[in-house]
Amino acid sequence: MNRTQSALFPAAADWYRSSYSAANNECIEVAHAVAQVGIRDSKLSSRTGFTISDHAFALFVAGLKGTPDAPSR
Numbered sequence: 813m814n815r816t817q818s819a820l821f822p823a824a825a826d827w828y829r830s831s832y833s834a835a836n837n838e839c840i841e842v843a844h845a846v847a848q849v850g851i852r853d854s855k856l857s858s859r860t861g862f863t864i865s866d867h868a869f870a871l872f873v874a875g876l877k878g879t880p881d882a883p884s885r
Contacts, residue, residue, distance in 0.1 A: 829854060842869075 826843055833839035833854070841857065843850040849869040852861030864872075 827852070827857070 827841040827850075828843070829839050829841050839854045841852050841854050841861075844866070845863075847866050848863045849866055850861055850863050852859070
């Protein structure tokens with residue numbers, strides 16, 4: 813896991829939230845880059861988030877969905 817760098821995930825990056833996010837802004841936002849996913853707190857979007865590999869993010873999402881077959885590399 814790495815801290816996001818402003819050059820990789822600038823404030824103007826295409827950050828987005830799940831359509832299931834609460835209206836009270838208590839969620840995470842994600843942005844995709846080459847082989848990485850940036851993650852930040854929606855309440856603190858001006859602060860530095862962190863990055864994980866796109867594969868690790870896919871495994872995380874599969875786990876949340878309860879998908880029995882996680883994506884393979």
